[in-house]
Amino acid sequence: MKRVGSLLLAALVSFSSGPLAADEPKELGPKLLHMPVLEKKAEQGILTPVPIAVELPPELASSAARVLVHYRVWGDPDWTTLSLGRRGKKWTGAIPCLEVSTVTGDVRYYVRVHDADGRVLASAGSRLSPFRVTVLHDTVLGARSKTRARCPDPSDCPRGLPGCPSEAVRQVPCRSDGDCEGGSTCSWQGYCERSQRRLNWASVALEQDLGLVPTSGACSVAAQESEGTACLRSDGEVYKSNPVYTNEALGPALGPTRVLAGYDRVLFYDTSVGLRAGFAFRGEGPTLRGAAPFVPWSLAARLTHWFGDDPFAHSGLRPFAFFTAGYAQYDLVAGVEVREDPTRYSYQGGNDLTQELELWKRAGDGFAGVGAGLAFALNQWVMVGGEIALVQVFPFGATVVTPTLHSGVGF
Amino acid sequence: MVVAFMALFASTGCSSDAVPAPEPTLRTPGSFVAQETEPGDVRLFRVLGALKLETGQTYLIMRLFSPHASDFDGARELAKQDELPIEMALTSSVEAEFVTLPYRVVWFRTLTEQERDAIH
Numbered sequence: 399m400k401r402v403g404s405l406l407l408a409a410l411v412s413f414s415s416g417p418l419a420a421d422e423p424k425e426l427g428p429k430l431l432h433m434p435v436l437e438k439k440a441e442q443g444i445l446t447p448v449p450i451a452v453e454l455p456p457e458l459a460s461s462a463a464r465v466l467v468h469y470r471v472w473g474d475p476d477w478t479t480l481s482l483g484r485r486g487k488k489w490t491g492a493i494p495c496l497e498v499s500t501v502t503g504d505v506r507y508y509v510r511v512h513d514a515d516g517r518v519l520a521s522a523g524s525r526l527s528p529f530r531v532t533v534l535h536d537t538v539l540g541a542r543s544k545t546r547a548r549c550p551d552p553s554d555c556p557r558g559l560p561g562c563p564s565e566a567v568r569q570v571p572c573r574s575d576g577d578c579e580g581g582s583t584c585s586w587q588g589y590c591e592r593s594q595r596r597l598n599w600a601s602v603a604l605e606q607d608l609g610l611v612p613t614s615g616a617c618s619v620a621a622q623e624s625e626g627t628a629c630l631r632s633d634g635e636v637y638k639s640n641p642v643y644t645n646e647a648l649g650p651a652l653g654p655t656r657v658l659a660g661y662d663r664v665l666f667y668d669t670s671v672g673l674r675a676g677f678a679f680r681g682e683g684p685t686l687r688g689a690a691p692f693v694p695w696s697l698a699a700r701l702t703h704w705f706g707d708d709p710f711a712h713s714g715l716r717p718f719a720f721f722t723a724g725y726a727q728y729d730l731v732a733g734v735e736v737r738e739d740p741t742r743y744s745y746q747g748g749n750d751l752t753q754e755l756e757l758w759k760r761a762g763d764g765f766a767g768v769g770a771g772l773a774f775a776l777n778q779w780v781m782v783g784g785e786i787a788l789v790q791v792f793p794f795g796a797t798v799v800t801p802t803l804h805s806g807v808g809f
Numbered sequence: 810m811v812v813a814f815m816a817l818f819a820s821t822g823c824s825s826d827a828v829p830a831p832e833p834t835l836r837t838p839g840s841f842v843a844q845e846t847e848p849g850d851v852r853l854f855r856v857l858g859a860l861k862l863e864t865g866q867t868y869l870i871m872r873l874f875s876p877h878a879s880d881f882d883g884a885r886e887l888a889k890q891d892e893l894p895i896e897m898a899l900t901s902s903v904e905a906e907f908v909t910l911p912y913r914v915v916w917f918r919t920l921t922e923q924e925r926d927a928i929h
Binding site for chain 1: 830831832833834837839840889891916917918919920921922923924925
């Protein structure tokens with residue numbers, strides 16, 4: 399049996415040209431420490447720290463910013479990371495004795511060297527081929543178990559102090575997903591994380607447009623010829639007479655009903671961008687002779703801010719607000735009372751002194767607006783919710799409110 | 810924000826909004842005129858045209874409908890109906906004589922081409 403007094407990994411760097419162990423996964427890092435390991439497998443007693451020392455060659459030492467040891471004690475399904483401290487040419491630390499505890503079995507570990515940006519410069523061992531230290535009970539080790547100090551009292555020797563076990567690392571720096579292991583990915587903040595966050599979302603939605611349209615003068619012949627309005631009488635005839643303007647500056651109107659297909663990409667914990675393509679299957683108004691026909695298709699881009707702490711990392715409520723702009727036509731229909739001007743000659747008969755007309759406003763083709771909504775994530779993959787947006791349409795103006803119900807799938 | 814949008818549009822209202830709407834008169838073609846011939850008996854006329862003579866008199870060319878009303882409000886309701894039975898398709902009256910009896914312009918509707926042709 400071999401004894402672990404101080405496991406010194408005298409490291410020599412051989413970059414990608416260095417020999418790879420047969421079971422070393424290639425995706426673990428771009429560069430590999432080729433290590434003439436003195437003790438790939440060792441033994442020690444319970445309640446004893448596992449000291450680890452790494453000496454980097456000069457060309458690597460200058461660019462190394464952190465040396466991390468990833469270890470897993472017997473019976474623990476998770477890997478834990480600790481950072482070695484720099485002492486001259488060496489990086490040293492120890493798997494804490496309290497972690498080793500009194501449980502016998504293998505402690506596995508491997509070493510990775512990171513630069514200041516978190517990129518992996520080199521590694522020694524891997525999850526598939528780690529170093530192993532077999533922890534044996536005192537009765538097996540016999541007299542050898544008394545040659546090393548036992549676990550210090552944690553209150554006397556807290557982690558991180560010189561001479562005490564290394565500080566545990568909760569965040570492993572990285573630059574890309576390739577720098578992370580065990581199913582974890584590189585987060586936007588440059589640390590490896592294990593998250594079920596879905597970054598791509600496809601959605602379908604049902605939208606009912608509601609609007610506010612200016613009604614003053616909307617039924618004049620000039621407006622109907624040049625401002626995208628059409629006024630229909632109760633007999634279906636287009637109104638072509640002399641209305642007196644009223645004080646009803648704005649009128650509520652019903653707009654088209656649309657189905658939308660969307661795609662959103664989560665750019666950051668609380669930010670996403672997306673596209674919405676829509677089709678208005680109901681609510682098309684009349685097209686007067688010579689006017690442009692209604693275009694039922696719509697396309698919009700949006701920038702969304704999601705409230706809450708990393709909302710895509712877990713299920714539950716996800717409130718959000720967004721800015722949107724794009725192309726769409728809105729045929730808005732409202733009731734408007736028109737008073738006839740009896741002092742002017744009219745070529746169209748049958749217009750009462752006052753009458754209720756059906757006012758259609760074809761607003762478009764561009765729009766921009768803001769909105770807010772609430773989504774509920776059933777899990778990491780499925781989200782349902784509703785939203786409402788207030789958009790201003792131009793150049794044929796109208797103010798449109800778009801309540802929407804939607805559901806999305808993350809992938 | 811909704812208020813801001815509404816204010817924006819409200820501010821675009823035409824300045825003529827404040828002007829009182831013009832009312833039809835006895836001489837306005839298309840006016841419905843109710844005349845109380847006897848207390849409780851109101852006849853309904855439709856003005857098809859007004860002809861001003863050199864003498865200064867004005868002739869009203871009208872159509873008289875069959876239904877009578879008991880008051881001016883009832884006549885207004887009659888006038889709003891699209892199809893009214895006609896008692897006299899064309900009648901005329903000197904305005905000065907017509908106004909000797911109580912009357913009121915109760916409604917207005919623009920004349921159709923056929924109604925305009927009736928006096929030509």
